[in-house]
Amino acid sequence: MAGAKTPRAKALAEQMERERAERARRRQFGIVGGLVALVVVIVVAMIVVRATRHHNPAAASAASTAIAGQVSSVPTGILDKAGSGGASAPMPISGQQALTSNGKPELLYVGAEWCPYCAAERWPLAVALSRFGKLTGLQQVRSAATDVYANTATLSFAKVSYTSKYLTFTPAEIQDVDRKPLTTLTAVQHNLFTTVGGGGFPFIDFGNRYRISTATYDPGLLKGLDQAQIAGSLAKSGNKVGTAIAGSANVITATICALTKDQPVSVCKSATIQTIERALGASG
Amino acid sequence: MPAGEPDADTTPAGPRWACYLGPLICVVGLGASIYLTVAHYDEHVSLSCPATASINCAKVTRSPQSVIAGVPVAVLGLPFFLGMLALYSPWAWRLRSQLPGYLRLAGVSTGMVFVLYLVYVELFKINAICLWCTSVHVLTFVLFVVTLLAQASPARGATTG
Numbered sequence: 001m002a003g004a005k006t007p008r009a010k011a012l013a014e015q016m017e018r019e020r021a022e023r024a025r026r027r028q029f030g031i032v033g034g035l036v037a038l039v040v041v042i043v044v045a046m047i048v049v050r051a052t053r054h055h056n057p058a059a060a061s062a063a064s065t066a067i068a069g070q071v072s073s074v075p076t077g078i079l080d081k082a083g084s085g086g087a088s089a090p091m092p093i094s095g096q097q098a099l100t101s102n103g104k105p106e107l108l109y110v111g112a113e114w115c116p117y118c119a120a121e122r123w124p125l126a127v128a129l130s131r132f133g134k135l136t137g138l139q140q141v142r143s144a145a146t147d148v149y150a151n152t153a154t155l156s157f158a159k160v161s162y163t164s165k166y167l168t169f170t171p172a173e174i175q176d177v178d179r180k181p182l183t184t185l186t187a188v189q190h191n192l193f194t195t196v197g198g199g200g201f202p203f204i205d206f207g208n209r210y211r212i213s214t215a216t217y218d219p220g221l222l223k224g225l226d227q228a229q230i231a232g233s234l235a236k237s238g239n240k241v242g243t244a245i246a247g248s249a250n251v252i253t254a255t256i257c258a259l260t261k262d263q264p265v266s267v268c269k270s271a272t273i274q275t276i277e278r279a280l281g282a283s284g
Numbered sequence: 285m286p287a288g289e290p291d292a293d294t295t296p297a298g299p300r301w302a303c304y305l306g307p308l309i310c311v312v313g314l315g316a317s318i319y320l321t322v323a324h325y326d327e328h329v330s331l332s333c334p335a336t337a338s339i340n341c342a343k344v345t346r347s348p349q350s351v352i353a354g355v356p357v358a359v360l361g362l363p364f365f366l367g368m369l370a371l372y373s374p375w376a377w378r379l380r381s382q383l384p385g386y387l388r389l390a391g392v393s394t395g396m397v398f399v400l401y402l403v404y405v406e407l408f409k410i411n412a413i414c415l416w417c418t419s420v421h422v423l424t425f426v427l428f429v430v431t432l433l434a435q436a437s438p439a440r441g442a443t444t445g
Contacts, residue, residue, distance in 0.1 A: 028436035036429055042400055050407040061411070064348075226342045 003024035044062040059177060060139035060156040063227065068138050071123070071155070072130035078237050078246055079127075080272045085247010087124070087217050089280060090210035090255050093196055098208055105259035109157060110185065110193045112175040114144035115201040119154035120219035121212065123230060124248035125162060125204065126155055129259035131253055131267045132260070133164025140227045144177060149219040153227045158182055165244040166209075166260040204252075207259045212282070216251060254280055298377045302434035306372035306427065310365045313423040317361030318346065324358040333415050344414035349405045357402065361420055364395050368427060385435055392431040395424045411443055 099106045109125065111118035119142070129135050139156040143149060157171035172183045185193060197203030197213055204212040221241050222230060233242035254276035257268035269275065312389045324345055333341035344350065352356050368391055370376065376384040399421045406413050 025436070029433075032429075032432040032436050035432060039396060039400070039428065040427065043403060046404055046407055226340055226346075228346050229342060 003084060003142060007263075042267075060141040060158060063138040063140045063155055067140070067155075067227050067231040069139070070234055071126045072135060074127050074234045074246060074249070076129075076270070078235065078242065079250055079253075080270055081237060082219075082243045082246035083272055084251050084276050084279075085217065085243050085245075087244070087248035087251045088214075089251060090204075090206060090212045090216075093205070093208050094210050096192075096196065096208040099177040099192070099205060101170065102167065102208065104164070104168045104203075105256075106168045106170055107207065107256065108189060108205040109169070109171045109202065110189065110197065111157070111171075111173055111202040112179070113141050113156050113158065113173050113177045113182065114147065114175060114179055116143040116149035116152050116219055117215040118146050119143040119149070119152035119244050120215035120217065120222060121202050121248070122155050122157060123222075123245045124216065124252055125248035126157075126257060127234065127245060128252035129162060129164075129169055131249075132166045132264070133162055133169075135169075136161050141177060144179075149223065152219055152222050153230060154222075154223055155227070156243060167256060194246070206255050209259060210255050212252075216248040250276055251280075285344060298434050299437045302430055302437070303372070303374065303377055305430050306434070307369055309423050309427045309430065310369035310372055312429070313361065313420055313430050314365040316416060316420050316423070317358065317365055320357070320358035320420070324350070324356050331414075331416055338411075338413060339415060340412040341414040341416055342408050343412040344406055344417055347410045349409055360398075364391070364424075368395075373418065389435060392424070393411055394427045396428045399424045 024025065033209050099108065107129075111122070126135060137160040139159055141154060141156040143152040143154060156173055158173040158176075160169075160171055162169040162171075170189070172185055172189060174181065174183050174185060176182045192198060193203050194203055196205060196208070196211060200213055202214070206212075220272065221244050225233075225241065229243060230245070233239040234245060236242050250272055253267060254273045257263075257273055257277055258280055260266035260268070262277075263275070268277070320331070326428050331341040331345065333339070345358060352360075368388070371388045371391060402417065403421060406417070
């Protein structure tokens with residue numbers, strides 16, 4: 001009797017063992033599936049939250065300390081070596097009363113964050129302004145993705161402050177990357193922007209004596225670069241991008257020197273600036 | 285010894301597909317990590333990656349978050365994939381000990397948690413996605429799935445159970 005039960009008991013035990021193993025296997029795969037699903041859910045949740053925050057990745061954000069520092073401290077040797085860098089000279093303005101503010105010549109900038117030519121021109125303008133005073137509040141932004149020179153990495157002047165003994169800088173980014181209104185021009189600024197500048201971006205009015213109405217160097221040079229790379233190029237002697245920006249900055253610097261009566265001497269009396277300034281006077 | 289159990293001395297004890305797929309993922313991940321590491325240390329090497337408003341490798345790899353406790357994140361991929369490659373070696377699979385299996389699980393789980401952190405940083409702190417970093421993240425995720433399945437597979441159970 002006992003011998004007859006043993007095979008059945010053995011078979012039953014094996015059956016139970018198989019079922020137990022199967023349950024264990026299902027439990028293990030259940031755990032695996034649960035862990036994989038957890039990871040997927042976390043990633044999807046992050047993407048959904050990020051997407052629903054309506055944050056425009058192209059919107060301006062504060063420039064890093066490193067970038068602001070590189071822009072404001074381009075080595076004099078590199079600036080002098082760059083000369084004009086082939087940058088186009090500003091156009092003279094005639095028939096307008098000198099533009100001043102707080103007893104100092106005024107530099108009016110009108111641009112838009114989406115504008116690719118503004119994107120290029122802000123770099124040398126920031127470098128030049130930093131030679132006459134302290135420029136703070138720079139932001140990082142990219143030009144429009146749907147325009148020429150799409151997504152050009154640049155700095156925004158929308159929130160900058162500028163202190164200088166020699167000139168007043170009045171920046172106005174009037175539209176953001178999405179072409180939504182950002183800063184409203186005063187009646188005087190609007191009049192200068194439309195009559196002197198022709199309503200195009202960028203418009204840089206140097207005390208109503210000179211104007212820049214486009215990028216003074218090729219914006220295409222900045223293609224594929226981010227702000228850190230562009231700012232880093234400013235300290236590299238012989239770098240194509242750095243030389244173009246430094247040359248343009250020298251032209252802007254010389255134009256400002258023409259307004260400040262060559263003050264400060266440490267900036268305006270350099271041979272490079274003097275050479276450009278003389279050419280400016282000749283053309284003006 | 286149950287029928288079908290692999291020879292512990294000569295035959296890898298893990299599922300065959302995992303023994304091939306795991307090392308392959310590790311080697312590809314190692315290659316991507318080497319590329320990211322070189323690009324991190326050599327400023328003349330720029331990552332082949334589009335620069336748009338939302339995709340920008342340089343913005344991610346040169347962000348303040350790209351270094352943790354003085355160690356570049358790009359470099360961390362090297363020990364991770366090298367370690368996982370060792371744990372996925374035939375030698376590790378042949379060991380009778382369950383330790384390599386546990387180490388594989390611990391390693392890939394740590395890697396997966398770190399990847400989730402990096403994805404969070406890209407999406408919410410840097411506001412840009414690095415395609416090369418994402419490729420490493422995807423490889424880590426696939427390795428995570430492979431490791432879990434290998435650990436739970438019947439072939440693995442045959443040797444450990």
